[in-house]
Amino acid sequence: MSTVIPFAEPPWLDNLPSPLYTESHKKWQKHCRAFFEKNLLNNAMEWDRAGDVPPEVYDEFARANMLIPNLPTPLPVKWLKKVGIESIGPVKIEDFDYNHIAIYCSELARCGVAGPPSAVTAGFRYGIPPILHYANQALQERILPDLLLGRKRICIAITEPDAGSDVANVSTTAVKTKDGRHYIVNGSKKWITNGIWSDFATMCVRTSKAPGAAGLSVLLVPLRGHQGVSMRRMKVSGQASSGTTFIELDDVKVPVENLIGTEGQGMKYLMTNFNHERLTIAIGVLTRARVALSTAFEYTMKREAFGAPLIQQPVVRHRLAKAGADLEACWAWVETLVHQISKMSKQDADVRLGGLTGLAKAKSGIVLNQCVIETAQLLFGGNGFTESGQGELIARMAREVAGARIPGGSEDVMLDLAIRQLYKNYQRAMKQNSKL
Incomplete structure (x- = not known):
């Protein structure tokens, strides 16, 4: 047992x-x-x-x-x-x-x-x-x-004040100098995790006037101490210790040798990392949901109300059960995705699992909300709204739910992306079958 x-x-x-x-x-x-x-x-x-x-x-x-x-x-x-x-x-x-x-x-x-x-x-x-x-x-x-080896630190810098989940709308520019030896980078990046401590950023920039994704490239941009770069920490409602940073780039000179891959392929390069990003986010988010739900379960066994532990009340058990079912179902799905991605070629996984990892990332945030806010915080009552004592962890976790549902691709965008990708894959398969 x-x-x-x-x-x-x-x-x-x-x-x-x-x-x-x-x-x-x-x-x-x-x-x-x-x-x-x-x-x-x-x-x-x-x-x-x-x-x-x-x-x-x-x-x-x-x-x-x-x-x-x-x-x-x-x-x-x-x-x-x-x-x-x-x-x-x-x-x-x-x-x-x-x-x-x-x-x-x-x-x-x-x-x-x-x-x-x-x-x-x-x-x-x-x-x-x-x-x-x-x-x-x-x-x-x-x-x-x-x-x-950890001697230098790096971050990824994609998001801008007007371009979050809509990566194709990135407007930070990287224009070559007349001698072709440098890019001059101008623009700003916002909500960049770890930016404040980073020596470099793997940065999405616009290297041509081509609209949308066609004009995007990826550039390794020096940050700390580099001329033209200014960074400041941003105050956010959760994950305050993660170093969320606003980066301003004013005529930042970057050697052309710092171009990652070739110009105009930036969107492709970034998208091939999305499976890894969204799947690891989902794993961490669901683990935090597990922490919240088990903490609430433990609390209901010892907290008494109306002469008996809370867990003796059917409504409390019902709330724990609903959250637990969604948590374990989503966890089993993510375990399956982990197994699948480990058994597939990267090229195949990028195509076939792209929509599903986006969907899993979105669902994990929904499950976290259910486990933290709709279950743990309500069962903790006033303690779950107090940032001290036995409910401090739950109160802090409640502030961070939005941080799971927005970064890495906001929830609504991920839900839409998943269906578009699945539909596209289905159309492609049907077209191939018709040629057989």
Whole structure:
């Protein structure tokens, strides 16, 4: 029989059979839990209250090679060995699959609040893959060793004041100088996670007057201390410790060698990272939903009202049941997506899973809202609205629900994207079948 508080752990960690996890995954999970509890989770609430995470936390992650699992699999084995990384904890880098990544993301989110984990991992997770996949050898040689070893920090900079989920509307310009040696970058980027600490940004810019996505490129732009770059932290209602940044770019000179890939292909490059981005977001968000729901379950067992524990009331059990069913259903779906993405070629997964990972990202935010606001906060009552004492975690989590439903592709955009992608794939398949 299980002694785990209901919903506190994924089913496979509550000793229920699963075909998805090997002995390697189990060893990795134990390693992640021990490392995160020591280096992040035990202090996460304190750092979240302060609105900042000490820089030495990032350094500790780097020393232990625990930044590397933020990258999609297969890991860049050649590059990792080149910088001296052969294994991460008990797992050789060649043996990493997407389940290892999913376990990492889930264990990282167990503190419940999103700010501290995001402060350490978000820039690395989303800023490096375009360089790995599309930058030329010279740019990789120049930048990757420092990034992979954590000596330099990076972020991804796409969103602008007037271009969020509508990436094709990006207006920041990068115009070549007459001698063709530099780009001059002008514009602004908003809501950039980790920007304030970053030495570089993998930045979406407009390199031609072609409308929409056709004019977009990706450029590695120097940030901290670079002439023409000004950055300021933004006050946000949740995830305050993640370093949300407003970046202004005023005639910023960037060598043309910093172009990632070729001009005009920026949208393509960014889209190929969306599966990884949205799936890892969904895993973290659902883990936070699990934290909220299990915390509420525990609270209802000890909090008494009308002469009995809250859990004795049918209406309380009903609320826990509805949230729990949605949580476990969505978790099982995400586990399936993780398995599928690990068994498919990247090209096939980008096409066939693009809509589904967007849908999973949207659904995870909906589930978080149900578990945190519609269940945990209501069951905690006044305690769940007070940022101190036994309800502090739930109160803080409630402030962060919007941060799960908007960044990484806002919910309504993701829902629409999913259907458009599925419809497009169906049309393409029907057209191919008609030619047979």
